[in-house]
Amino acid sequence: MTRYAMVIDQRRCIGCQSCTVACRTWNDLPIDEIYNPVVSEGVTGIFPHVHLTYKPLLCQHCDTPPCVPCCPTGASQQDEDGIVWVDPDKCMCCKVCVNACPYGARSKSHFEGFVRKCTFCKPRVEQGLQPNCVATCHQKARIFGDLDDPESQVSKLVRGMYTERTFEELGTEPQIYYIPDAGGQL
Amino acid sequence: MNRHYWSWPIATYLFLGGLGGGMLFLIFVFDRLTASGLLNSGYALTLSASGIAPVGVGVVEMVGIVVGLCALLFGTLLLIFELGQPKLFWRAFITKTSIIKWGAVLLTIALVFGVLWWTALTPWEWLHWTPWYGKEAFAVFCEIVAGSAGLAVTVYTGVLLSSMKSKPFWNTPALPVLFVVSALSTACAALTLCTTTTWTYFAGAEFTNPLMSMMVAPDQMVELNAQVLALVQEQAIELFHTLDIVLVFFELFVIFLYLLMMLGAGNKVANMVAKRWLIGSWAPLFWIGMILCGLVAPQIMYLVGGVLSETLAPVLVLASGLLLRFMIVFTVDRRDVPGEYKYYGRLPELNEEFITKDWTKTAWY
Numbered sequence: 001m002t003r004y005a006m007v008i009d010q011r012r013c014i015g016c017q018s019c020t021v022a023c024r025t026w027n028d029l030p031i032d033e034i035y036n037p038v039v040s041e042g043v044t045g046i047f048p049h050v051h052l053t054y055k056p057l058l059c060q061h062c063d064t065p066p067c068v069p070c071c072p073t074g075a076s077q078q079d080e081d082g083i084v085w086v087d088p089d090k091c092m093c094c095k096v097c098v099n100a101c102p103y104g105a106r107s108k109s110h111f112e113g114f115v116r117k118c119t120f121c122k123p124r125v126e127q128g129l130q131p132n133c134v135a136t137c138h139q140k141a142r143i144f145g146d147l148d149d150p151e152s153q154v155s156k157l158v159r160g161m162y163t164e165r166t167f168e169e170l171g172t173e174p175q176i177y178y179i180p181d182a183g184g185q186l
Numbered sequence: 187m188n189r190h191y192w193s194w195p196i197a198t199y200l201f202l203g204g205l206g207g208g209m210l211f212l213i214f215v216f217d218r219l220t221a222s223g224l225l226n227s228g229y230a231l232t233l234s235a236s237g238i239a240p241v242g243v244g245v246v247e248m249v250g251i252v253v254g255l256c257a258l259l260f261g262t263l264l265l266i267f268e269l270g271q272p273k274l275f276w277r278a279f280i281t282k283t284s285i286i287k288w289g290a291v292l293l294t295i296a297l298v299f300g301v302l303w304w305t306a307l308t309p310w311e312w313l314h315w316t317p318w319y320g321k322e323a324f325a326v327f328c329e330i331v332a333g334s335a336g337l338a339v340t341v342y343t344g345v346l347l348s349s350m351k352s353k354p355f356w357n358t359p360a361l362p363v364l365f366v367v368s369a370l371s372t373a374c375a376a377l378t379l380c381t382t383t384t385w386t387y388f389a390g391a392e393f394t395n396p397l398m399s400m401m402v403a404p405d406q407m408v409e410l411n412a413q414v415l416a417l418v419q420e421q422a423i424e425l426f427h428t429l430d431i432v433l434v435f436f437e438l439f440v441i442f443l444y445l446l447m448m449l450g451a452g453n454k455v456a457n458m459v460a461k462r463w464l465i466g467s468w469a470p471l472f473w474i475g476m477i478l479c480g481l482v483a484p485q486i487m488y489l490v491g492g493v494l495s496e497t498l499a500p501v502l503v504l505a506s507g508l509l510l511r512f513m514i515v516f517t518v519d520r521r522d523v524p525g526e527y528k529y530y531g532r533l534p535e536l537n538e539e540f541i542t543k544d545w546t547k548t549a550w551y
Contacts, residue, residue, distance in 0.1 A: 093270025113270030
């Protein structure tokens with residue numbers, strides 16, 4: 001079995017937003033739709049102990065996604081390899097999945113009448129390539145791979161490092177693992 | 187940051203669905219489950235071919251079903267045309283798990299059986315060609331199905347919103363309770379209005395209401411005993427008023443309980459939204475519009491009685507029900523990852539504006 005997941009090393013992310021740009025170019029997104037914003041709380045702490053951390057966000061491709069069972073049309077679906085995606089031919093755009101997602105990862109397309117979201121660049125992954133945001137990350141902060149393969153870099157990192165997941169307490173089992181930049185706190 | 191993805195058509199639908207479903211359910215309850223048999227007499231009169239027009243609550247019932255069905259139908263149309271691809275609406279029926287699918291099924295059942303129920307009893311002669319006209323057993327069956335589906339519609343709208351894990355303000359079992367109470371109180375107010383209009387219509391000599399004059403032949407009208415009618419209508423109004431007093435009181439109670447629960451909740455977002463209602467930007471609308479004008483004032487009018495209690499009070503209750511749905515849909519928020527607010531605050535709103543805006547005028551040089 002394959003279970004795609006991503007590890008994001010926040011210690012390496014410098015907030016250059018090139019993953020946002022790469023994603024936007026690849027998916028041909030309008031200006032107000034962003035699959036992977038790179039957010040930051042801003043500078044924290046008191047000099048000399050100041051710190052700046054970036055957190056790239058994207059669809060968490062949850063193990064128990066709230067956006068799939070709520071879809072009345074069967075357009076919102078999850079593959080066996082864990083990728084959550086929307087079939088535009090089936091979507092009637094009731095926006096219930098947009099409301100159900102705790103991560104704000106889905107958006108209604110303004111120009112076409114369906115909901116769309118990050119798909120881990122499904123067509124690229126099927127060809128054995130990396131998703132575009134991973135391929136473009138020059139800091140190697142994004143690491144993509146098969147979690148079920150014990151030899152993959154992703155599963156080694158998840159097993160060997162301290163990782164965090166976003167809103168884990170909601171029980172959605174998100175599959176994006178963050179290696180936090182603790183700012184010297186850990 | 188206020189992020190609501192649903193807009194006014196959904197809010198209006200939540201109101202209309204509750205109103206229509208609640209009306210079908212209340213008529214079913216008054217008709218079948220009350221010992222007084224107020225509406226049963228209406229039935230008997232409707233069905234008798236002895237020349238007596240359907241009077242009293244029977245008329246209210248006939249009008250009530252039509253109004254309820256129209257509310258449901260209009261709400262369903264709003265739902266369909268709010269979709270990004272209205273052509274694909276039939277796909278809502280094909281999955282098993284989705285709450286929206288169950289909502290679509292319940293709406294269809296309520297609409298179809300509501301229409302069958304009404305056509306089995308209709309006083310309009312041009313509709314008497316249906317094979318099921320006048321079959322009381324069939325009418326009762328349709329009534330039970332439509333009434334139950336109506337209640338289920340009011341419940342499911344609340345369950346749909348409360349199933350959203352992402353919205354802490356919705357994600358509580360108390361939301362369906364609030365929706366059902368509000369739906370029943372608005373439905374009761376609508377029934378009061380139906381009674382008022384039919385009463386003024388029958389009591390006066392001039393029959394100006396086109397809907398009613400279609401229902402009852404003019405020569406039959408003359409025979410109606412005004413005193414008997416007034417008595418029946420008085421009973422009906424009293425029944426609806428008593429019920430609405432209880433329901434509006436209960437609604438006030440549930441709203442404040444809900445907001446207190448959200449204020450006391452450990453969740454920061456739920457807390458913030460409750461503050462938006464109580465002291466924030468929506469507070470004037472909430473305190474003056476919904477609580478004072480929409481619930482407390484009608485309650486006083488109901489208790490005092492008189493003309494206002496039969497005309498203005500039900501309208502205010504209906505308006506407060508609509509406002510409640512709008513506030514629930516529009517004030518909601520999901521929680522953000524730290525920094526997300528700042529990030530999205532910097533983005534342009536829409537592509538078109540970004541492209542067509544004349545940037546040279548605002549350039550710093």
